[in-house]
Amino acid sequence: MAVFNILHITKYQYNFAVKESSNEIRLFPHNFENQDVLHYDLMISHYPEVTYSNDYHGNKVGHFNILEAHDEMIIQSKMLVRINHSLKIPEIDDTKVSAIDLHNDIYLLRLSYPEKIKKQAEIEAILKEIHFEEKSIIDIAYACNQYVFNNFEYTKGITNVETTVDEILGHKKGVCQDFAHVLLQLLRTAGIPSRYVSGYICPNESGMRGEGATHAWVEIYTPKQGWLGIDPTNNIWTMDNHVKLSVGMNFKDCSPAKGSFKGLAQQTLSVSVQIGYEDGRHIQEINDVALQKNSVVFELQSNHTEQQQQ
Known part of the structure; x- marks a missing residue:
């Protein structure tokens, strides 16, 4: 049996402001036979209202929109989980x-x-x-x-x-x-x-x-x-x-987070996971996630927008 305190931070950054961002997240640990969720907390930049549903597979899904212009979106998921895989x-x-x-x-x-x-x-x-x-x-x-x-x-x-x-x-x-x-x-x-x-x-x-x-x-x-x-x-x-x-x-x-937005901008995604133990130790890993490449048309339009801003 083990207890872990996990902090998962997802950071999207855009080279130009975007708006009307619509998002779907699956960052909620399961309660099942050998895993107990002792505590969970979710924080999202710009403080949108989050609604919840369950998908076909039984996962809890969060839905939220950020309507105002923004050049960064941060999703912070914090959980305290107890695991006992000897049961399985x-x-x-x-x-x-x-x-x-x-x-x-x-x-x-x-x-x-x-x-x-x-x-x-x-x-x-x-x-x-x-x-x-x-x-x-x-x-x-x-x-x-x-x-x-x-x-x-x-x-x-x-x-x-x-x-x-x-x-x-x-x-x-x-x-x-x-x-x-x-x-x-x-x-x-x-x-x-x-x-x-x-x-x-x-x-x-x-x-x-x-x-x-x-x-x-x-x-x-x-x-x-x-x-x-x-x-x-x-x-x-x-x-x-x-x-x-x-x-x-x-x-x-x-996918832990996915969505869409309005605006001609290139996005980057960074994911940080910090794991804490009962004895006070912790470890952190930060990864820049490779996203799907933009189309040639998008790149041309984005470059033109950037030149206009200079």
């Missing part, structure tokens, strides 16, 4: 994929469909290589997890939030969200309902990749044990230092 350590379980009753559960059925990609034959070859048809659900998940860990290089700056599974398979490099997307393609092709998980991996001095920052992993469904978390970036089942924020089909369903 996978048991010895020989249940096969054929035992999953997909036809009577639309949600599980949807999560068992692999994405349509050009390199699907490569995915099927990997599954054949690990002899997935002979294995249980738990063993397939572990074998696929191990394959991704051993055959993909953890490298920052190669990919962004728009990188496709085909591209990841091509260069075999990426970060946690890329590892999760490849693992999802493998598991769903094998017929296992699987979902993307967004959250944090809190440092435990074991040197795991992704510690102290936003993290991503995968959950698989088994008829006997329900949802189990598995982390391809570190080749482990989820532990007491994995804090869960949201779940979905992929990253797009779990």
